[in-house]
Amino acid sequence: MSECRVLTNLKGLLSPDPRAAWAVDRIPDAALALEGGRVLWMGRRTDLPAAFAGAPTLDGGGAWACPGFVDPHTHLLFGGDRSGEFNRRLHGVPYAQVAAEGGGIRETVRATRLATVDQLVADGEARLRTLRDRGVVHLEAKTGYGLELEAEARLLEAYGRLRAAGWSLDITLLPAHDIPAEFGGDAEGYAALVADEWLPELVRRQPGVARYADVFVETGVFSVAQGRRIFEAGQRLGLQPRVHADELSWTGGAELAAELGAASADHLMFCSEQGMRAMAAARVRPVLLPATTLFLGMRDWAPARAMIGAGCEVALASDFNPGSSPCLDPLLVLRLGCLQLRMTFEEAFTALTLHAARSLGREDLGHLHPGAKADILLWDLGDPLELVYWVGEAFRPRFVRA
Numbered sequence: 001m002s003e004c005r006v007l008t009n010l011k012g013l014l015s016p017d018p019r020a021a022w023a024v025d026r027i028p029d030a031a032l033a034l035e036g037g038r039v040l041w042m043g044r045r046t047d048l049p050a051a052f053a054g055a056p057t058l059d060g061g062g063a064w065a066c067p068g069f070v071d072p073h074t075h076l077l078f079g080g081d082r083s084g085e086f087n088r089r090l091h092g093v094p095y096a097q098v099a100a101e102g103g104g105i106r107e108t109v110r111a112t113r114l115a116t117v118d119q120l121v122a123d124g125e126a127r128l129r130t131l132r133d134r135g136v137v138h139l140e141a142k143t144g145y146g147l148e149l150e151a152e153a154r155l156l157e158a159y160g161r162l163r164a165a166g167w168s169l170d171i172t173l174l175p176a177h178d179i180p181a182e183f184g185g186d187a188e189g190y191a192a193l194v195a196d197e198w199l200p201e202l203v204r205r206q207p208g209v210a211r212y213a214d215v216f217v218e219t220g221v222f223s224v225a226q227g228r229r230i231f232e233a234g235q236r237l238g239l240q241p242r243v244h245a246d247e248l249s250w251t252g253g254a255e256l257a258a259e260l261g262a263a264s265a266d267h268l269m270f271c272s273e274q275g276m277r278a279m280a281a282a283r284v285r286p287v288l289l290p291a292t293t294l295f296l297g298m299r300d301w302a303p304a305r306a307m308i309g310a311g312c313e314v315a316l317a318s319d320f321n322p323g324s325s326p327c328l329d330p331l332l333v334l335r336l337g338c339l340q341l342r343m344t345f346e347e348a349f350t351a352l353t354l355h356a357a358r359s360l361g362r363e364d365l366g367h368l369h370p371g372a373k374a375d376i377l378l379w380d381l382g383d384p385l386e387l388v389y390w391v392g393e394a395f396r397p398r399f400v401r402a
């Protein structure tokens with residue numbers, strides 16, 4: 001175990017309080033005692049316990065210390081990109097026409113099926129480096145652009161290699177992201193195949209790599225009953241549900257997530273009040289993805305205020321993916337949380353740290369209380385609120401190596 005060090009010369013410290021849903025500690029002239037990559041103590045520098053007084057110091061350089069961001073919903077790995085399609089959309093071509101001509105998600109599926117594991121890993125590392133430089137210390141990442149067993153297995157293998165290389169990732173199986181073209185719209189048949197054959201086979205090939213299963217429960221994609229079948233198959237394999245829920249219309253995804261005791265229900269732009277109450281009662285964390293709403297040019301921002309009012313511990317995420325959120329920017333997500341979801345700065349900050357981590361069962365991330373992982377960001381700002389206020393600035397944190 002490495003020796004104790006004291007991080008000092010901080011303008012302040014901002015951290016969610018893990019003992020409460022929405023309380024945030026704001027401590028001026030703070031210090032932290034760190035050992036073995038963990039926080040031992042934090043508080044005002046003048047209150048530093050005598051036991052740490054003689055420890056070597058780390059110079060914070062007058063910055064604000066904050067926990068690293070956690071991104072609990074990404075589609076990190078895929079082949080190709082869809083910038084050409086994006087420009088067609090800007091020229092007024094509707095998505096339905098792009099999709100009918102073989103574009104849209106099908107284009108990404110084609111490119112992903114052609115990608116080797118080495119290519120997927122190289123692309124993943126580049127994206128992970130970008131996210132890390134912007135302050136993301138842990139993320140969730142999904143399969144789901146393979147839509148056939150071997151391509152899904154390559155995505156899972158690539159994620160396993162990224163994790164083995166030291167990246168902090170939780171991995172989700174999402175073969176039910178869409179109905180592959182070759183199934184001709186047979187959602188029922190495809191859902192049965194995923195539940196009965198693919199999930200068990202993927203877990204058998206890469207035991208212990210995936211922690212979660214996800215399904216795109218949406219009108220015209222997978223029904224609540226088809227979603228339930230896949231999620232229950234996943235639960236029998238030890239995969240906890242995370243649900244793509246109520247994104248484009250009310251489908252009952254939030255209610256299904258509550259019924260299953262899911263780790264999260266994600267998107268939720270069309271969540272019902274009953275769904276919010278059910279999520280709060282079942283402690284399902286809503287994960288809201290405002291960069292997707294922005295990029296799709298929609299006005300249906302997820303009802304964050306109503307969810308917080310219903311008692312939900314709302315989290316924020318990027319939904320990074322090539323079609324609807326090519327966004328690797330946690331500050332954009334934070335800003336949209338404040339400016340469009342009408343969260344306070346402290347709420348949006350907590351949603352992208354503590355609640356994001358908890359939706360992944362990571363109690364030691366997203367805060368800086370004793371026991372937390374010392375994944376500390378240093379922001380050279382007068383106040384962390386400026387991360388949102390200077391809305392166009394590409395601020396980058398410095399990192400503490402405990």
Ligand SMILES: [Zn+2]
Pocket residue numbers: 073074075244319321
């Ligand atoms: Zn997604």
